[in-house]
Amino acid sequence: MRKVTLIEGDGIGPEITEAICRIFEAAKVPIEWERENAGQTTLAERGELIPESLIESITRNQVALKGPITTPVGKGFKSINVQLRKTFDLYQNVRPCKTTQGVDSKFDNVDIVLFRENIEGLYSGIEFYDDRLEMSDSIARITKKGCERIVKAAFDYAQKYGRNKVTLVHKANILKGAGGLFLNAGKEIGENYPDIVFDDKIIDNMCMQLVIKPEQFGVVVTTNLFGDILSDLCAGLVGGLGVVAGANIGDDVAIFEAVHGSAPDIAGKGIANPTALLRSAVMMLYHIDLSEYAERIDAALNNTLKNKIDCTGDLGGNANTEQFTQKIIENLN
CATH class of the missing domain: 3.40.718.10 (Isopropylmalate Dehydrogenase)
Structure with a gap:
């Protein structure tokens, strides 16, 4: 028991x-x-x-x-x-979103498992407020270890459950440091899984792709803030939270x-x-x-x-x- x-x-x-x-x-x-x-x-x-x-x-x-x-x-x-x-x-914040017969939704072929990094990023709670300037700073703390372990978790899941593709979502075109660290982790980890296709999407394009053709995605891995947003978006594709x-x-x-x-x-x-x-x-x-x-x-x-x-x-x-x-x-x- x-x-x-x-x-x-x-x-x-x-x-x-x-x-x-x-x-x-x-x-x-x-x-x-x-x-x-x-x-x-x-x-x-x-x-x-x-x-x-x-x-x-x-x-x-x-x-x-x-x-x-x-x-x-x-x-x-x-x-x-x-x-x-x-x-x-x-x-690991893991959110499966799959179409269910009988549950009303806009799509009938969604089967996405989203892996959201759950500890770091903008949710690290590192914030500073300058009273003189009335200005607030929020720091997106990203570590190589944090990137690698969430990406590895996504690939391990794909391997265990026979998924043939992992999509990493980022904003490395603008966030050169934090986004680049996450994207590089995906590329490096992906080399250890030759039977699984690795691709990446910029976050804004990913949102558009999800509401146009969500069936193209299987396992998705992303950072804390992006994952918070995408997980609810994916839930909306299959009937809601x-x-x-x-x-x-x-x-x-x-x-x-x-x-x-x-x-x-x-x-x-x-x-x-x-x-x-x-x-x-x-x-x-x-x-x-x-x-x-x-x-x-x-x-x-x-x-x-x-x-x-x-x-x-x-x-x-x-x-x-x-x-x-x-x-x-x-x-x-």
């Missing part, structure tokens, strides 16, 4: 994490949940955003599933997601999460869509070598999504969270 830290989060978090627990129980997944939490709820209850018990649990179990978390806005608190990524050096998985992966620890917000406006109404968190949980099962259960749950979810009437309102259906969850359980084979 594998222990996994479960972070239910805020807003709709408790509702959708409960749905995942029900599905896992029905599928007899050999997992024991160790429940912890973070965010606005724990701040109100325990006076801290990220309890030490949560850090200890993740350190001990090395795998966590996280619902959407709210960081209080305008009160001086740092992003909880960013803090967790830095605490555990989760340098409510249907895509997300993972933050390091060498020792991995946290799988729904990438959408906590949606406090619908919390407690029983209408939230658990698809994104369930797909993240499926990613987690592959990560911990429980692929048999992952495939079974994924098939049940996809079969449920084919029938719009069985889906939640945001997917065009009439079901509530409980009914949608029950239908997935019924579709387990």
Whole structure:
């Protein structure tokens, strides 16, 4: 029995994490949940955003599933997601975006896995403000090690799952230093994978190509800021943030999460869509070598999504969270 830290989060978090627990129980997944939490709820209850018990649990179990978390806005608190990524050096943000039958989208042939560097770049938090000039500087800190390890992770994934191309996205034509360092890392690492085609795209051209012909891309790797933008763009190609998985992966620890917000406006109404968190949980099962259960749950979810009437309102259906969850359980084979 594998222990996994479960972070239910805020807003709709408790509702959708409960749905995942029900599905896992029905599928007899050999997992024991160790429940912890973070965010606005724990701040109100325990006076801290990220309890030490949560850090200890993740350190001990090395795998966590996280619902959407709210960081209080305008009160001086740092992003909880960013803090967790830095605490555990989760340098890979992995976002699969694939067309699903039954989910409305503009395209029917998208199958992209985006690797976003998760620690460095403009999100390093290195900023300076000059009161005299009323001027702010933000530094995009890029290291050779950081570039190489995220690029290698993308190539390793492509090799493992039979993908024949990796596309690196950059702005080296303008950002000669930082962009050039990242692009050179791609070229050098790519030489070690002769069976995988390496190509690169400038970020602005990449955005255009994605909305014109997204099927030309498979595995995409890019820097932190560009990845933050492209991952949402890719999600939009396949139906939105409510249907895509997300993972933050390091060498020792991995946290799988729904990438959408906590949606406090619908919390407690029983209408939230658990698809994104369930797909993240499926990613987690592959990560911990429980692929048999992952495939079974994924098939049940996809079969449920084919029938719009069985889906939640945001997917065009009439079901509530409980009914949608029950239908997935019924579709387990």
